Amino acid sequence: MEVLVQQLINGVTLGAVYGLIAIGYTMVFGIIGMVNFAHGDVFMISAFIALIVFLAVTALAGLSGGVVFLALLAALIVSMVITSLYAWTIERIAYRKLRGSFRLAPLISAIGMSILLMNYVQVAQGSRNKPIPPVMRDTIPLFEQNGFVVAVSYKQVLIIAVTALLLGLFWYVVQKTPLGRAQRACEQDQKMAALLGINVDRTISITFVIGAALAAVAGTMFLTYYGVVVFSDGFVPGVKAFTAAVLGGIGSLPGAVLGGLLIGLIETLWSAYFSIDYKDVAAFSILAVVLVFMPQGLLGKPEVEKV
Amino acid sequence: MQAETRSRPPVDWTRLIKDAGFAAAIAFGLFALLVGLKTDQTLNNQMILVPRPQTLFALVAAVFVGRLLIGYWQATRAEGAARKKPRSNTMLKLEKYGLPVAVGFLVAYPLMVLFTVGPQGAIKWIDNFGIQILIYIMLGWGLNIVVGLAGLLDLGYVAFYAVGAYSYALFATSEPIKDFMAQIIGEGFWQAWAFWICLPVAGILAAFWGMLLGFPVLRLRGDYLAIVTLAFGEIIRLVLINWVEFSNGYAGISAIPRPSFFGIPFTAADNGFAATFGLEFSPIYRTIFLFYIILVLALVTAAVSMRLRRLPVGRAWEALREDEIACRSLGINTVNTKLTAFAIGAMFGGFAGAFFAARQGFISPESFVFHESAQILAIVVLGGMGSLLGVVIASILLVGGVEILRELDFLKQVFGDGFDPAQYRMLIFGICMVLMMLWKPRGLISAREPTVYLKEKKAVSADLVQEGHG
Numbered sequence: 001m002e003v004l005v006q007q008l009i010n011g012v013t014l015g016a017v018y019g020l021i022a023i024g025y026t027m028v029f030g031i032i033g034m035v036n037f038a039h040g041d042v043f044m045i046s047a048f049i050a051l052i053v054f055l056a057v058t059a060l061a062g063l064s065g066g067v068v069f070l071a072l073l074a075a076l077i078v079s080m081v082i083t084s085l086y087a088w089t090i091e092r093i094a095y096r097k098l099r100g101s102f103r104l105a106p107l108i109s110a111i112g113m114s115i116l117l118m119n120y121v122q123v124a125q126g127s128r129n130k131p132i133p134p135v136m137r138d139t140i141p142l143f144e145q146n147g148f149v150v151a152v153s154y155k156q157v158l159i160i161a162v163t164a165l166l167l168g169l170f171w172y173v174v175q176k177t178p179l180g181r182a183q184r185a186c187e188q189d190q191k192m193a194a195l196l197g198i199n200v201d202r203t204i205s206i207t208f209v210i211g212a213a214l215a216a217v218a219g220t221m222f223l224t225y226y227g228v229v230v231f232s233d234g235f236v237p238g239v240k241a242f243t244a245a246v247l248g249g250i251g252s253l254p255g256a257v258l259g260g261l262l263i264g265l266i267e268t269l270w271s272a273y274f275s276i277d278y279k280d281v282a283a284f285s286i287l288a289v290v291l292v293f294m295p296q297g298l299l300g301k302p303e304v305e306k307v
Numbered sequence: 308m309q310a311e312t313r314s315r316p317p318v319d320w321t322r323l324i325k326d327a328g329f330a331a332a333i334a335f336g337l338f339a340l341l342v343g344l345k346t347d348q349t350l351n352n353q354m355i356l357v358p359r360p361q362t363l364f365a366l367v368a369a370v371f372v373g374r375l376l377i378g379y380w381q382a383t384r385a386e387g388a389a390r391k392k393p394r395s396n397t398m399l400k401l402e403k404y405g406l407p408v409a410v411g412f413l414v415a416y417p418l419m420v421l422f423t424v425g426p427q428g429a430i431k432w433i434d435n436f437g438i439q440i441l442i443y444i445m446l447g448w449g450l451n452i453v454v455g456l457a458g459l460l461d462l463g464y465v466a467f468y469a470v471g472a473y474s475y476a477l478f479a480t481s482e483p484i485k486d487f488m489a490q491i492i493g494e495g496f497w498q499a500w501a502f503w504i505c506l507p508v509a510g511i512l513a514a515f516w517g518m519l520l521g522f523p524v525l526r527l528r529g530d531y532l533a534i535v536t537l538a539f540g541e542i543i544r545l546v547l548i549n550w551v552e553f554s555n556g557y558a559g560i561s562a563i564p565r566p567s568f569f570g571i572p573f574t575a576a577d578n579g580f581a582a583t584f585g586l587e588f589s590p591i592y593r594t595i596f597l598f599y600i601i602l603v604l605a606l607v608t609a610a611v612s613m614r615l616r617r618l619p620v621g622r623a624w625e626a627l628r629e630d631e632i633a634c635r636s637l638g639i640n641t642v643n644t645k646l647t648a649f650a651i652g653a654m655f656g657g658f659a660g661a662f663f664a665a666r667q668g669f670i671s672p673e674s675f676v677f678h679e680s681a682q683i684l685a686i687v688v689l690g691g692m693g694s695l696l697g698v699v700i701a702s703i704l705l706v707g708g709v710e711i712l713r714e715l716d717f718l719k720q721v722f723g724d725g726f727d728p729a730q731y732r733m734l735i736f737g738i739c740m741v742l743m744m745l746w747k748p749r750g751l752i753s754a755r756e757p758t759v760y761l762k763e764k765k766a767v768s769a770d771l772v773q774e775g776h777g
Contacts, residue, residue: 035530045341052340055356078340085336094741098748104460105748107530108688111681112740119734124342131354235677239541242534277549284538284545291535292523 002145007272008265013156013225015264016163020218021241022248022256023170024211030187030251031207032099037110038090040238041117042212046083046219047229048121050075051130054223058133068135072224076162080216087212091205099204114234122231131228159221166217167257170210174253183207187251236280240267243287249300258298318382327374334370338363405696413441413602417595426591433594435710438601438666442659443706445605447686447698449655452612454684455693456621457648458628460533463520463540464683467653469547469675470516471509471660476560476670478505502566502665506658513657514650521649525642540680547672559671566665568596597666604662608655609695615651624648682706682736689743691750700751709736 021043028036057071094113098106136158139151174180182203185193194200222237223229244263248255263283270282290297343363344356420432446468453461478484479501488497520539524532547554554560565573573580573593580596581588615621623644626634635641664670686705690697713729 035534049340052344052346052356055346055354056344059356082336082340085333089333089337094745097745101748103529104688104692105744107460107533108685109741109744112685112737112744114737115678115681115733116737116741119731119737121341123730123734125346128348130346133354239537246531246534278545281542281545281549284542287538288523288535288542291527291531295527295531 002143002148002150003272004269005142006148006150007268009150009152009156011265011268012261013159013264014268015244015261016159017218017221017225017260018237018241018244018263019257019260020163020166020214020221021237022244022260023253024215025242026245026248026250026253026256027183027207027211029245031183031204032095032106034095034106034110035242036095036208036211037107037238038094038113038117039211039215040236040241041114041121041234042083042087042090043215043219043222043237043241044229044231044234045086045117045121046079046212046216047223047233048125048130048219048231049082049216050079050220050223051132051229053078054132063133072135072220075223076217076220079220080213083212083216083219084209087208087215088205091208096201096204114238118231118234125231127231129228129230132223134227135224155225159225162217162221166214170214171253173210179203179206239287240280240283243283243290246287247290247297249297251301252297252299255297255299318379323375323378323382326378327371330374331367331371334367335363338366342366409696409699410606413437417598421591421595426589430591430594433591433598435713436707437598438594439710440702440706441598441601441605442663442666443683443686443702444699445601445608445659445662446656446683447690447702448605448608448612448695449652449659450683450687451693451695451698452615452624452655453648453652454687456612456616456628457624457645458692459645459648460529460684461536461649461652462533462677462680462684463536463538463543464652464656465675465677465680466520466536466540466543467513467517467656468660468663468679469543469672470513470653471657472664472670472674473547473554473560473660474509474512474657475502475505475661476563476664477554478508479564479664480560480562498564499567499572501564502661503569506661509661510654510657513660514654517649517651517653517656518646521646525645537677537680540675541677544672544675544677547675554672557671557673559669559673560664561669563664563668563670565593565668566597566600597662601659601662601666604658608658611651611655613695620644620647678733685740689740689747689750691752694750694752697750697752705736705739708739709733 021039024039024042025036028034028039053075054071057074058067061067061071090113094109095106098109136154139153140157141149141151143150174183182193182198183206185196185198186200186203186207190200193203222233240263241260244259245256246259247262248257248259263286266286267279267283271279274282343359345359347355347357349355416437417429417433420429420437424432446464450461450464453459453464479497485497489495520536524535527535548556550556567573568580571578571580571583573590573596576582579588580586580592586592616625623634623639624647626637626639627641627644627648631641634644663674667674682705686698686701689705690699690701709732712732712735
């Protein structure tokens with residue numbers, strides 16, 4: 001019981017990170033129908049930017065409690081801005097020209113972009129693990145049972161709170177603003193949206209930017225939570241987040257968050273009760289099983305086959 | 308020609324410079340943190356940031372100049388662009404005559420290298436370039452059956468390569484089989500013949516796995532199929548890593564027997580290859596022999612896929628690629644069609660895997676990462692799906708081009724001693740993949756040869772070919 005509660009807390013934290021990345025996949029798939037393979041690496045880049053900003057701020061101002069908080073905030077904001085710039089550039093260079101081209105072309109381009117980004121970071125920053133000094137190690141004990149203290153750390157509270165806040169904001173943008181309306185319109189029918197005066201190119205760019213900004217939040221949280229990042233960290237979280245998007249129903253925003261939480265929970269519970277070695281196998285198997293037996297996902301619309 | 312006699316409008320330099328300045332500003336934003344500051348660890352494990360202003364400045368300047376040049380090129384080219392109409396029949400002719408020439412060149416390649424650089428230098432050129440490229444050509448041709456002919460996008464092809472490699476490695480190093488063979492046939496038999504006996508077994512096992520993995524994904528199409536195959540590829544790799552009793556985990560399997568010359572080992576011993584044929588012992592014979600094995604394997608793959616295209620099953624594959632629904636309405640059994648494509652493609656992957664294990668003598672899960680699948684798929688797509696010659700060109704460009712980076716020592720004189728061109732291998736590979744897609748999304752040889760025609764063959768331009776849903 002006490003282990004279960006602790007694992008649920010850990011799982012929700014991890015799930016929040018996956019959910020944030022999954023939104024990027026699901027939005028891009030919804031609007032241009034492509035799997036943005038480089039999204040996982042964009043997430044990794046955001047974690048690196050957060051790392052560099054955090055190190056820069058703490059190098060200038062020391063490592064006291066208030067500074068750490070400010071440094072994390074600065075890391076989050078700078079990372080969101082620069083990661084968005086990355087995603088904008090990537091869309092502009094590698095995807096825009098291929099829109100409406102042969103079906104495999106954007107996917108191959110995205111795979112190339114993923115390889116490019118990963119090796120760019122490896123060349124620029126080296127291939128070793130990059131740790132940050134341990135921050136916010138304190139925990140809040142919730143209750144104690146059989147000598148096992150169930151606790152939630154400040155980091156976890158921070159991650160869940162920031163995720164919830166940003167998801168709320170994001171939800172508002174998509175549902176209530178002209179931008180969100182344009183986005184949903186493009187998702188339904190790009191030609192019609194263009195005829196009604198929506199700048200489709202711009203809307204697609206913004207979709208990429210929003211996805212990247214949320215991935216940057218995830219990246220900063222990932223860095224804070226694990227305290228370490230390495231150039232190859234984009235692939236596995238990327239695939240898991242894609243699994244989350246598929247599980248929730250690709251194209252559906254609440255589905256992405258739900259899927260992220262489920263994948264996070266499954267992964268932590270699997271590690272706790274079965275075997276930690278096979279946790280990635282579990283995630284990949286879920287991906288395969290869901291795609292084969294339930295391709296529309298939990299909250300997605302079933303695909304209609306048109307002749 | 309007419310377009311050039313007309314006077315060009317003057318190049319709008321202010322706009323070009325503005326554009327380039329914008330690109331440079333973006334580049335500065337992108338690179339300022341990630342390139343401008345390097346994270347480093349001090350001796351007492353503290354992370355510090357080392358500024359690199361020169362590198363940053365050089366990169367931003369390069370982007371500025373590059374954007375300027377591209378802009379200038381686009382402005383001057385814009386007029387003449389319309390008159391160019393590609394003639395797709397030339398590509399078809401190239402395919403017809405290019406293939407025999409390429410094969411002839413490959414057959415003569417080891418001897419040519421041997422005579423030009425001598426036995427010492429030749430090993431490197433035959434092994435790193437010849438064999439390495441041929442492995443990818445074979446994998447490309449194998450995957451071409453699945454992706455190019457049947458239109459099933461497979462991102463986990465490396466799984467079958469791994470199945471082939473591990474089946475050969477495990478059978479060949481297995482003590483019980485060795486003892487059993489020693490009892491019934493003779494000591495040393497298994498060591499000498501393992502490759503030739505296990506090669507078909509590895510192919511059959513890989514084909515079996517192809518069917519096994521093919522079954523659940525039959526209903527999927529397009530991107531979804533790609534992602535599920537990717538997941539299967541990763542699952543197989545993770546199992547190989549974690550199931551230590553079976554595969555020895557990360558440590559891999561070493562001391563895998565090398566192929567023999569039909570029973571005669573390539574050793575310095577009295578019964579070795581060199582002694583038997585009265586030659587002086589040299590490791591080059593083994594390398595040349597390996598080269599010819601993979602060449603034959605690759606050519607078999609090409610021949611089989613060329614013949615299969617003319618069989619009913621091959622036509623069913625191509626029909627499936629173009630339109631699955633129409634295919635089903637015409638009574639083609641799509642389940643069997645897809646499964647045969649998966650199985651045959653996987654089988655060739657398995658052969659290549661067994662060869663890879665035999666050539667390396669050591670395998671570990673590290674050799675079967677997702678990146679390999681991506682590389683093979685890139686070769687097929689860059690070559691032009693369905694084109695055999697395209698795969699050859701793409702493998703030479705991608706694999707050979709990346710290998711050649713290791714040889715560029717003169718760059719050290721330009722960029723200083725710490726500069727290692729091999730470090731940039733994968734970075735350049737990624738850039739090439741993106742650029743090739745932007746330049747030719749349908750691959751180098753995109754025209755298709757019709758299987759059925761009236762009177763004369765005419766190439767079908769890629770623009771007229773609409774692939775189905777996958």
